[in-house]
Amino acid sequence: MTPVIKKTEAKTNGKPFKVIGQRVIRPDGVDKVTGRAQYGADVILPGLLYGKVLRSPHAHARILSIDTSAAEKLPGVKAVITGKDLKPAEDKVAKSGESSVNYSYLSQNVLAQDKVLYHGHPVAAVAATSIHIAEEALALIKVEYEVLPPVLNVLDAMKDDAPILLPNLRTKELGEVVSDKPTNIASHEQHARGDLAVGFAEADVIVEREFHTNTVHQGYIEPQNGTALWNADGQITVWTSTQGAWDQRRDLSEILHVPLSQIRVIPMEIGGGFGGKFPVYLEPLAALLSLKSGHRPVKMWMQRDEVLKATGPTSASVIRVKMGARKDGKITAAQAWLAYEAGAFPGSPVGAGMGVIFAPYKLDNVQIDGYDVVVNKPAAKAYRAPGGTNAAFAGETVIDELAEKLGMDPITFRRINAAKEGDRRADGPIYGRIGFIETLDAIEKHPHYHAPLPEPRAPYMKVGRGVACGFWYNWDGKSSASAVVNPDGTVSYLEGSTDIGGTRASLAMMLAETLGIHYEDVKPMVGDTQTVGYNDGTGGSRTTYGSGMAAYHLGKEIIREMKQRAAVLWEVPADDINVEGDVYSYGEKRITFKELCAKLDETGGPMSVSVSLDTKGAIPALATHVVDVEVDTETGKVNILRYTAAQDVGRAIHPSYVEGQIHGGVAQGIGWALNEEYYYDKDGHLMNASLLDYRMPTALDLPMIEAVIVEVPNPNHPFGVKGVGEVPIVPPAAAIANAIYRATGVRMTVLPMNPKNVLQALGKI
Amino acid sequence: MQAFSYVSARTLSEAADILAREGDQAKCLSGGTDLIVFLREGRRSAKVVVDVKGIPELNQLGYSPKEGLTIGAAVPLHRIYNDAHVIEHYPGLIDAATLIGGIAIQGRATLGGNVCTASPAGDSIPILIAYETTCIVASRNVTKAIPLEKFFVGPGRTVLQPGELLVALKLPPPKPNSGAAYLRFIPRNEMDIAVTSAGAMVVLDEDKRRFVGARLALGAVAPTPLFVPEAGAALTGQPVSDEAIEAAARAAQAAARPITDMRGSAEQRKHLSYVMTKRALLRAIERARGG
Amino acid sequence: MSNKVLVTATINDEERSFVCEPRQSLLEVLRDVLHLTGAKEGCNNGNCGACAVIMNGVLVNSCLVLGVEANGAAITTIEGITPKEGLHPLQQKFLEDAALQCGICTPGFIVAAKALLDKNPNPTEQEVRYWLAGNLCRCTGYDKIVRAVLDAAATLRAEKQAA
């Protein structure tokens, strides 16, 4: 098939790129549209066993005993494991993806030891010759529990007399443990600058509100899976859908107490992650079951209810915001108090939320306090711009209200306070070349912002338009890559970033651009922990930045080598060889990359190169969104009529996939805003653990989403990349809340803004 | 999922024999969109699954102006909403059939299954009640007819005894100057279970100014789908007016006795009983007037 | 105590026989027995459409069909939609329009869209959205998927007119 290349509409700021900015066909595309691509659950191996997990029916309980004898006797069962088979891991913290991980907690989350801390917490696992036998075996395992009272929301958990989840937990107060009192509050942190009292005294208007947001899930369509073979020689191979193969290798090493070198993690194609596929869940269990069943490979995958009950959702939160501004529009003071549910183990993204909440604005007097609090829900894990959406929901609603009180256009008000290059954020760092104002301009100029609102379709329908902005840090991190230059002029390119949304294409484009060759002549492949150098995971909006940087340096290395070859060919000094696109020249002598490749054999033999980088220089992403909603005031239902999102992307390498990231982030943000939430009964059972009742948007719930690409190139990146994936989920909830206000005159302070909560806010029920 | 055996029954008596023999350990399989989920989740148990899709009586779909509509219990929804007679004479049923699940669910799901699952939120039920549907039930020896509003005894429970199966649903021919509509409230726009729903059928006089009769049923506001004769009574004999519709909607709201669960709160459902009744009636009237 | 049954079905135009337990779903049979792993399991209870296949001309979720029910049926999976040469216009447009990110939902969407276009060669955007509402995608916000289906419909109509 000849790939079709569509001309891009994206601006290239006058720079003549050959490949960058084109809408090329992704190299893994044909496999994915024909069903041939191998995802984690598609692994089939000789002698494969099937594993299943027994999960706690209680939200909080002590495990008194587990009797597995009947399960072990069931024909077809090859291994049964419980917490006893898992030696406790060390109590130490390491970075994992965008968040950090404590191995002791991680291990307890993978398989409970003496206590279960949420409905769905794993207590045992079985491997059998069929999935149905494994399931029958689970039913034969007898577990005796002493049921304990659960604590199910952050404010309850912070009370002095709250049931305690983790007896050894002590609050880290601004980094120090100052009390020996058992608690559910894992930490309190603070950012402060200036003088709040002075700032509020100076204000002409002050707005103060409290916001409550519910637990939501990443909602990737592919459930967690893992297949492991613990071989007789002690080597462990794991096939899995992971965002971070190297993170997994390290986690497995710590949990299983096996050296890194004995573990190989092979990242399969992955069906979505959004941050939630960094942590290990099934992989260590599959490995232990493999060992115990006599070194047979064991495959495990979750059912959807298990995904919802037991894999990282993101935090419910309570956020209080107080802001003051002068008549001229200048914000004089801003204060926020954020308490995030960590779930069963410390580690909510409250720190990130603290950074996001006021980030788009230049503030002189500011204080932000954040609390990380454990509750009897699954351990919170990263979800696209972790902690950002709920923080921005609070912050941007108050900003909208200030603008309204001052009688100012919401974009004008934001522009007056907008952060620029050189301004310092509340959490410390100084901004590089951000493009926030450019996104405000883009929305202000956009026809959507000026279009008249559609007529309501019935007397009880109200329509409104809302605006909100968002910030995300963006990450750089470590990347490695290697390449083989082939005699036919192509380059086999091995990179180590799991490809969740077309990054193989973008990375190959940057390598092709660097080499001046055709995109089709780069043959990318995702390697594993044994075949390519270390890579941080695919997350934090880092892949196109960091691994793109590696692609560029890999290209430069290839060029250096190619110059050597040309030098041998022409018997001239390599340093004097000129490279222009794919043409190597010396005086009158010229040879193309392809021609030179054909002469590799005679100029020194085969060629391969590799690079490993610790990249720096990521610059945050900022975005401005505008949305039109229609509110049915009799039913409380909110429909999204039109959505436009402008985002500074630095440089759109592959505009289609940049738009795709914006579309996807906005869609998830709309889901979070309108209907997604965990519904627990009073005993802590998750009642809506299915995709029918955990209501993510369907195709009929969304309009086309217009992505406006703003390019303010990052000077630290050879192609100007900034990172795209996360910020689009940050503004939607706030933008929709502001639109609902403009439609109905009611300020929404809860997420989700589902029909029930909207009816309540409207005073109808 | 527990192990079970599978029989694809070819005749009514074959199915009835197995059901009689195995009692409540035999389960009918129609489209399977409920049964397979229930068995997988352990919410139902079965030793034998009897596939009833191959039984001719359960596969009939026929209309006559005198007899009305007969729908075999195992006719999938996509056949129903593509049927010219149903489209012409029972638009309220089209409302319900096109919103159960998504297209792939509608390729399998049946009215028999929807009715026998007996969910208070089952989308076909309120409108079928409004249409005065009769259930034809058979066992090895007996065939009987039961009005649909008498078919349910609790959430997931019907009057069917072990050994009995639902053969067909019979809808009388539409009365002149009548119209019907089904509306449900869901937070999403598709793929959702009714928070509250209303099925309404109205019969107007020749001038289409006055209600000659009306039937209304609500979904998801009681342990079973709820027939609300008070709503019909509030309309019968009244002129078509905002006041009459308001009175019927208030009667429906008063009859609703919902609970709070993951899909909605009791207060919300109580409120929606009123809103959905009003909207369903307006639509039904519009249809009766030829809209 | 296995009660396996012999089943014969036409799968992607090939007659296939397999043995399965009645409790095994068609999805399980396709993936684990026949190794046709193009149909994906996203929910195993009818809510996501990742397992969609066409059975006797009707779109169904294979996780809600028993393997034994396939006896005598004709089934088309994503593997069977790919023509002998090149790609089906839906597959081609999904690639050109970047209608997939992670791609796990893609087989289900393409199968479902094929069933739509077989019935309605000229659907509106709203009709496409309604038809595909049973297929969840968490990556794309559906924008590019809907466009790809509309584009593929146009291609198919043009091909038909040319023929």
Ligand SMILES: Cc1cc2nc3c(=O)[nH]c(=O)nc-3n(C[C@H](O)[C@H](O)[C@H](O)COP(=O)(O)OP(=O)(O)OC[C@H]3O[C@@H](n4cnc5c(N)ncnc54)[C@H](O)[C@@H]3O)c2cc1C
């Ligand atoms: C994703 C999804 C979405 C759904 N959305 C909706 C929705 O929007 N609205 C809604 O109302 N429902 C919905 N449902 C539920 C289900 O699809 C419907 O209830 C459907 O009509 C059931 O029909 P079926 O033929 O599949 O039933 P089956 O699963 O075959 O049977 C259902 C029950 O009835 C019994 N049964 C079947 N036939 C007979 C008979 N002839 N005699 C006696 N007993 C019998 C079975 O033993 C079983 O207990 C949804 C289900 C899924 C999976």
Ligand code: FES
């Ligand atoms: S796996 Fe069948 S519909 Fe989700």
Ligand code: FES
């Ligand atoms: S592309 Fe990932 S779910 Fe659709």
